Amino acid sequence: MGVIVPDAIERYLAGLNRSGSEVLDDIARGNAQRGLPLIDAEVGALLRMLATAIDALRILEIGTAIGYSGIWLAGALPPDGSLFTLEIDQDRAREAKQNFTRAGLADRISVIVGDAKLMVAKVAGPFDLIFQDGAKQLYTPLLDRLVSLLRPGGLLVTDNVLWDGEVVPGFLPKPVRDENDTRAIAEYNQRLAAHPDLITATVPLRDGVAISVKRR
Numbered sequence: 001m002g003v004i005v006p007d008a009i010e011r012y013l014a015g016l017n018r019s020g021s022e023v024l025d026d027i028a029r030g031n032a033q034r035g036l037p038l039i040d041a042e043v044g045a046l047l048r049m050l051a052t053a054i055d056a057l058r059i060l061e062i063g064t065a066i067g068y069s070g071i072w073l074a075g076a077l078p079p080d081g082s083l084f085t086l087e088i089d090q091d092r093a094r095e096a097k098q099n100f101t102r103a104g105l106a107d108r109i110s111v112i113v114g115d116a117k118l119m120v121a122k123v124a125g126p127f128d129l130i131f132q133d134g135a136k137q138l139y140t141p142l143l144d145r146l147v148s149l150l151r152p153g154g155l156l157v158t159d160n161v162l163w164d165g166e167v168v169p170g171f172l173p174k175p176v177r178d179e180n181d182t183r184a185i186a187e188y189n190q191r192l193a194a195h196p197d198l199i200t201a202t203v204p205l206r207d208g209v210a211i212s213v214k215r216r
């Protein structure tokens, strides 16, 4: 549970949400012990809804981890759609591939193993939707490249933009997160808000999700 949405509301939202996927439920259950920083099912439902609403055919994700958010995203794709997902950690990338196979989605997902800082220069756009959930200190350095990879009308969705409220000075009496990450996210939020090619709204769901549309 996060610190932004009260636990009772998070539980209520979780009670309404149906992933419809045993693999997603299984990954979430396993991660309750393991504690990897995965999105939760409510953010997953938001991603799937957004990708479905814009008829996304090509999606790019930064930060695969073990494939949880990737399954939510790829579940919105038609059989000829594709998700390209970037992960620096080889073991996580391997596990993600296994999870994509278990979910029956491996045919439309390419896991690219490497540093997103280098890999984003190699992937070819345009993308309908980009999900940014990688290293927080790369959010700002990668922003302009990601915007250039989006089609007009496409969506850039960024997770963790409220960072448990720590981007708000004084919100927590004793901040616990890495202050370089906190500074990086606060800077990114300013850049998103001022970006001439984007219109951004932030949803204070879980850890904060920014949804930006590229101007046509």
Ligand SMILES: C[S@@+](CC[C@H](N)C(=O)[O-])C[C@H]1O[C@@H](n2cnc3c(N)ncnc32)[C@H](O)[C@@H]1O
Binding pocket: 037, 038, 039, 062, 063, 064, 065, 066, 067, 068, 069, 070, 086, 087, 088, 089, 092, 114, 115, 116, 117, 133, 134, 135, 138
């Ligand atoms: C927050 S986790 C992603 C969670 C995943 N999106 C989900 O919700 O299922 C961030 C991931 O980004 C990866 N990562 C960190 N730095 C990276 C980099 N420079 N390039 C690619 N991946 C990176 C980490 O190894 C980690 O698995």
